[in-house]
């Protein structure tokens with residue numbers, strides 16, 4: 820079986836009841852409910868994964884300028900991209916125009932990222948390179964429309980990212 824069926828009757832009250840019940844049984848394996856609860860999954864994402872330093876990959880996966888791979892977390896996709904200076908960036912794979920994914924391949928090599936929806940183009944460091952018809956729009960500043968960046972740190976070649984700007988630093 821590829822997927823575990825979601826508990827379609829899941830609700831906050833049911834989650835709370837299961838938490839209380841589980842806490843009353845120390846040493847007993849976690850109830851099957853938690854494996855099928857979409858609320859548990861959402862809370863794990865919100866409270867744990869989106870606030871923690873996560874291992875995304877190794878720098879050897881993207882040795883050259885333009886190399887990239889995608890890191891998926893929940894419903895989101897993050898581009899791990901090496902730029903012309905050799906720096907590595909973690910960029911939200913969400914176009915700043917209308918929110919389409921700018922990169923569909925799971926890994927590869929690009930000179931820049933072009934959104935398939937209306938053709939906005941982004942540099943390897945996420946800055947906006949070109950946006951059709953936007954030059955005519957009053958007040959449009961390309962610097963405000965780069966791909967959003969996640970925090971990223973390299974440690975002995977290991978790449979860690981963090982979605983939370985307020986999270987403690989990777990190394991104290």
Ligand code: FES
Pocket residue numbers: 914915916917918919934935936937938939
């Ligand atoms: S959504 Fe990307 S260019 Fe419009």
